[in-house]
Amino acid sequence: MEERISLAHGDGGELANQLIKELFIEAFGHREEAKLDAAILSLKAEKIAISTDSFVVHPIFFPGGNIGKLAVTGTVNDLAVSGAVPLYLTVGFIIEEGLSIYELREIVNSIAAEAKKAQVKIIAGDTKVVEKGKAEGVYINTTGLGVINRQQLHPETITVGDSVIISGTIGDHAIAILSARGELGIQTDLESDCASLNLMIQNVLQSTEHVKIMRDPTRGGLATSLVEISEDFNVTIELEETSLPIKEQVDGVCQILGYEPIYLANEGKVIFIVDSKDEQLVLSILQQHPLGKNARVIGKVKENTKSGLLMRTALGSTRRLDRLTGILLPRIC
Amino acid sequence: MQKVLTEASNPELARKIIKQIQKLSLTYKEKNGRIPALMEVCGSHTMALARTGIKRILHEDVRLISGPGCPVCVTDQKSIDSMIELAKQKNRIVCTFGDMMRVPGSKGSLTKAKSEGSDIRVVYSPTDAVQIAKQNPTKEVIFLGIGFETTIPVLLAAIQMAEQEKVANFSMWLNTKLIEPILTYLLDTGEVNIDGFILPGHVSMIIGEESYQFLIEQYKIPGVISGFEAVEMLSSIYKLLKMLIKEEAFIENDYRSVVSYSGNLIAKKMMSTYLQPIDEAWRGIGVIKNSGLRFKDHYQHFDAKKKFNIEVAEPVKTKCRCGEIIRGLILPEECSLFGTACTPIKPIGPCMVSSEGTCAAHYTYLREVN
Numbered sequence A: 001m002e003e004r005i006s007l008a009h010g011d012g013g014e015l016a017n018q019l020i021k022e023l024f025i026e027a028f029g030h031r032e033e034a035k036l037d038a039a040i041l042s043l044k045a046e047k048i049a050i051s052t053d054s055f056v057v058h059p060i061f062f063p064g065g066n067i068g069k070l071a072v073t074g075t076v077n078d079l080a081v082s083g084a085v086p087l088y089l090t091v092g093f094i095i096e097e098g099l100s101i102y103e104l105r106e107i108v109n110s111i112a113a114e115a116k117k118a119q120v121k122i123i124a125g126d127t128k129v130v131e132k133g134k135a136e137g138v139y140i141n142t143t144g145l146g147v148i149n150r151q152q153l154h155p156e157t158i159t160v161g162d163s164v165i166i167s168g169t170i171g172d173h174a175i176a177i178l179s180a181r182g183e184l185g186i187q188t189d190l191e192s193d194c195a196s197l198n199l200m201i202q203n204v205l206q207s208t209e210h211v212k213i214m215r216d217p218t219r220g221g222l223a224t225s226l227v228e229i230s231e232d233f234n235v236t237i238e239l240e241e242t243s244l245p246i247k248e249q250v251d252g253v254c255q256i257l258g259y260e261p262i263y264l265a266n267e268g269k270v271i272f273i274v275d276s277k278d279e280q281l282v283l284s285i286l287q288q289h290p291l292g293k294n295a296r297v298i299g300k301v302k303e304n305t306k307s308g309l310l311m312r313t314a315l316g317s318t319r320r321l322d323r324l325t326g327i328l329l330p331r332i333c
Numbered sequence B: 001m002q003k004v005l006t007e008a009s010n011p012e013l014a015r016k017i018i019k020q021i022q023k024l025s026l027t028y029k030e031k032n033g034r035i036p037a038l039m040e041v042c043g044s045h046t047m048a049l050a051r052t053g054i055k056r057i058l059h060e061d062v063r064l065i066s067g068p069g070c071p072v073c074v075t076d077q078k079s080i081d082s083m084i085e086l087a088k089q090k091n092r093i094v095c096t097f098g099d100m101m102r103v104p105g106s107k108g109s110l111t112k113a114k115s116e117g118s119d120i121r122v123v124y125s126p127t128d129a130v131q132i133a134k135q136n137p138t139k140e141v142i143f144l145g146i147g148f149e150t151t152i153p154v155l156l157a158a159i160q161m162a163e164q165e166k167v168a169n170f171s172m173w174l175n176t177k178l179i180e181p182i183l184t185y186l187l188d189t190g191e192v193n194i195d196g197f198i199l200p201g202h203v204s205m206i207i208g209e210e211s212y213q214f215l216i217e218q219y220k221i222p223g224v225i226s227g228f229e230a231v232e233m234l235s236s237i238y239k240l241l242k243m244l245i246k247e248e249a250f251i252e253n254d255y256r257s258v259v260s261y262s263g264n265l266i267a268k269k270m271m272s273t274y275l276q277p278i279d280e281a282w283r284g285i286g287v288i289k290n291s292g293l294r295f296k297d298h299y300q301h302f303d304a305k306k307k308f309n310i311e312v313a314e315p316v317k318t319k320c321r322c323g324e325i326i327r328g329l330i331l332p333e334e335c336s337l338f339g340t341a342c343t344p345i346k347p348i349g350p351c352m353v354s355s356e357g358t359c360a361a362h363y364t365y366l367r368e369v370n
Helices: A014-028 A067-081 A101-118 A172-181 A198-207 A221-232 A248-257 A276-288 B002-008 B011-032 B043-051 B077-088 B110-115 B126-135 B152-164 B179-189 B201-207 B209-219 B230-246 B265-274 B297-302 B322-326 B358-365
Strands: A047-055 A085-096 A121-130 A138-148 A163-166 A211-215 A236-240 A271-274 A296-302 A308-312 A318-321 B037-042 B063-069 B092-096 B120-122 B140-147 B170-176 B196-200 B223-226 B251-253 B275-282 B286-295
Touching: A014 A101, A014 A121, A047 A067, A067 A085, A067 A101, A067 A138, A067 A198, A067 A211, A085 A101, A085 A198, A101 A121, A101 A138, A163 A276, A172 A248, A198 A211, A198 A276, A211 A221, A221 A236, A221 A271, A221 A308, A221 A318, A271 A276, A276 A296, B002 B230, B011 B230, B037 B043, B037 B179, B037 B201, B043 B063, B043 B196, B043 B201, B043 B230, B043 B358, B063 B179, B063 B196, B063 B322, B077 B092, B077 B110, B077 B170, B092 B126, B110 B120, B126 B140, B126 B152, B126 B170, B140 B152, B152 B170, B152 B265, B152 B297, B170 B275, B170 B286, B170 B297, B179 B201, B179 B209, B179 B286, B196 B201, B196 B209, B196 B230, B201 B209, B201 B223, B201 B265, B209 B223, B209 B251, B223 B230, B265 B275, B286 B297, B322 B358
Parallel strands: A085 A121, A236 A308, B037 B063, B037 B196, B092 B120, B092 B140, B140 B170, B196 B223, B223 B251
Antiparallel strands: A047 A138, A085 A138, A163 A271, A163 A296, A211 A271, A236 A296, A308 A318, B275 B286
């Protein structure tokens, strides 16, 4: 096999065929599905959930993962927090000419490994190659399909007193990526938290009927996700600043660069809003799972005249939080 | 280091100091018939006081006036327009700190110019811009040098690097500002009543405690150099109130782990080697004598203002009241644009976009919760 990807790998000819057979089918094990132009499935379900996401992370390899792993976990988590059991994924690659086949193989193997871990099957794929400089390494799109056999989430029943739980520390992914980019002049040994959350979420949903809503706080962070919930369902959520689980390194980098951890992206965390009577139950189920050991109650749904997200600071005052505005930028001094 | 930071933001300790401040404020009020008015000079203090909730908690006890220490906010409109125009010209790479990107000019911003094809890059250190110049020898690379004394040595480190490595295609558009002239201006005009200053920790690291003696000698106004954690800022407010009640005026260094009496002598030497004072225009204020810096003649090949002839029209006037906000005359909420026409997403003035701007602090942290 060639050492680097060339335009010929995407032209549908011999090299493309070689790449598909020797790399993709080998890793994904979907030889039968690949014989037709479309994967054909039989599904028995009350409802079907579909989600799609494109991944353009830079650098493509980072501490704790790579773009391939992220492309699986991102879509699996979107399905899982919607209350679905993820079953199938399709994967589309846009590859920059010149990408080393060794790197591509690493990425493809990560996709296969993460899919196996999350118990989802990759059933269709596509590869395009663009000229050098027209993309950065590789971009990946994944579309996921899941089933819902019993709708358990009832966000319309969110009420005053409900508890807000986060499954672990916030901001790890964003800071790991930022330091991996090498532009900050700051080195950390932080790893991205990217992980498939569906099995942990299934543990929770099997134990309680009282989860009202779930969200995975990716871009825009915890605050943006909670602002969306508060607006969509016309409720007030109050966070306790002192309860937020934040790693010391994340906190330290934020202090230096002027970021707020509540606005930093996560790729392996889930927010639950649950009836307060099941708060401790959900917490203990999460804490028994390796991905949820730092789970905490971080706030409550409150009575207020105006809906939105509030935060009680460590000193006891309250402030209103908005969505993240603009890109995250460092301060001058 | 983390332990020091944790202690400095210890909420229990902070709450104890808040109670003490409230007591002192009552004593002051009994004596003077009003609450004390303190100015936090630095934009980072404005942000930290708002974010931690100190401004909200103490609003009936101490009038905390935001001062002119946000470097982006005090840059006058014509300079902002010139920088955007500079970036639009061909064969240029303009490098900047992130804060400048969304600052609104008369016609668009650097972000808009970038989306229209100008090569504008956000860097974390000015020396990164020198590296970019070395990698792009056929292009002119210009760094937008905005900042107070804290930032100036960092800018000069890039100049020193370009000088040593003979990088001829690198230059800097300097719009630096100095703290002493603006404080003198505010006190001389007497537009706003200031009983004491919460002095900027980072600037003081460079200029040293000694640079504020003029506040005592000429104006008899006390100042405390403060850190940025809740406990540090509260401690400084407490010390100022103590002095005011005793009718004493000193400069106290409450940030000794970072600030020395004479400041950073190497940085000061660098500044006097490369730069000399110049009259500088401040947004909403006008020109203040010797309040900025320019390259000395020997180093004028690094001066982007000399190297490139940028001409812009007189700026378009808006209803933005940044000028009055910077001088502490009004609160952001008193500007008719605040929170409606002017928000962080669609800023009209730099105070709303800068991460140290007073309007941004009020919008982000101090809006009503009910």
